[in-house]
Amino acid sequence: MRPPAYKAVVDEYAAAIRSGALPPGTRLPTHRELARERRVALATATRVYAELAAAGLVVGEQGRGTFVRVRTGYDGIEPSRALPVPRVADLSFNQPLAPGQGDDLRHAMRALAASGDAEALLRQDPPGGHRHDRAVVATYLLDRGVDTAPENVLLTSGAQQALDCVLRTLTRPGDVLAVDALGYPGIKLLAAAHGLDLAPVPASPPNSATPAGPDLDALDRLCRARRVRAVYAIPTVHNPLGWVLDRRQRERLTAIAGAHDCVIVEDGTYAFLEPAPPPPLYALAPERTCYVAGLSKNVAPGLRFGFAALPKHLVRPATSALRAAAWGSPGLVTALATGWITDGTVARLERHRREDAAARQDIARTELAGMDVTAHPSSYVVWLGLEPHQRPDHVADLLAREGILVSTADAFATGPHTPHALRLALANPPRHELADVLRRLRKAIESIPPM
Ligand SMILES: Cc1ncc(COP(=O)(O)O)c(C=O)c1O
Secondary structure (H helix, E strand, O other): OOOOHHHHHHHHHHHHHHHOOOOOOOEEOOHHHHHHHHOOOHHHHHHHHHHHHHOOOEEEEOOOEEEEOOOOOOOOOOOOOOOOOOOOEEOOOOOOOOOOHHHHHHHHHHHHHHOOOHHHHHOOOOOOOOHHHHHHHHHHHHOOOOOOOHHHEEEEOHHHHHHHHHHHHHOOOOOEEEEEOEOOHHHHHHHHHOOOEEEEEOEOOOOOOOOOOEOHHHHHHHHHHOOEEEEEEOOEOOOOOOOEOOHHHHHHHHHHHHHOOOEEEEEOOOHHHOOOOOOOHHHHOOOOEEEEEEOOOOOOHHHOOEEEEOOHHHHHHHHHHHHHHOOOOOHHHHHHHHHHHHOOHHHHHHHHHHHHHHHHHHHHHHHOOOOEEEEOOOOOEEEEEOOOOOOHHHHHHHHHHOOEEOEEHHHOEOOOOOOOEEEEEOOOOOHHHHHHHHHHHHHHHHOOOOO
């Protein structure tokens, strides 16, 4: 059954308010005007506003009309600073969503509600998920080159929980974890929580003969010098540097791990963005690779659905680790996620995201031309080097005052050296506004006088 048409109007307004396209205080059409514009009954227009009000997005004032609410909160991760501007362009965290995903959710929930055994969703799934749900994910992973049996797949609450579960299983406090010198901040948090010793591996020098990626000679030296328990790697669409390792780099990385008996923790969270990547590390060394990913960037971060494909001997201890932590993915979320994998929704959204990310990178390439940019055409992120007089924290403050949120390099640096740089996440602002946001960002940065 299709959701009622007025829901699409609610979604449209909600998206425009959340993105800031309709800033706080904006007066919205009267109920009568809305009914006329949208060719709906007056009662339906009233219902649209009632839902927006219930979501905390608008307020109706007797006799004055309906207004976009001035919100004190914020939809993404709470910003550390108060924002003096009502309209925020959030380049600090990627939360890609496509138009119509609200309707996808309504469809799926109706289908679930109509299915025979709703009560099953109230029962506890086994930690790591039912076999039939793991089988759906195993089939999905096959398209990514991860060929694994359903028994070796665990379903989790997001990729972050999968990483947590893998590290709990593999490591003891004091173990050495090799990581990129600039990498995904979540791994730093986990390493701190598990008492791991992070060993940063620098990126291969720019303009060297080697393509972008970790300096594998440095990794080899590290593994010779210290007992490295595991190597955390993002070979396909790296966060934050965007790289996609070629086949030779992948073979070398897995060979180094093999020679030094290290486990590889492969993070495939953004891998779906690259249309035809070389085989994952998992395919090259399935006996020592834990492949971790989720549906946050390809479907929705609020879904909190992730998974790990593990070497067989790690499945049992990882299941215990998952059980100790938070059991894995809740049945309701698993039902939504596996339903969307099976009915082609995930594949459709992934196609949309690939096109969207490439278009946004094009915009960034144009608007930031001549600046110190490191990025990959498939990725949703840009690493922006700053001049020595442009301190990242000052620049971030300056930009926040302009209503632009960014992340500074310190969140990504795993070693003592923090470069003067920002990471820009391109997915959130409406695409037609991105050029303007980047132009304002550039202007603000370039206005900082040299010392
Ligand atoms: C590289 C990488 N891995 C893992 C995650 C965590 O993903 P999830 O939201 O599925 O926990 C993120 C989220 O930003 C990420 O960028």
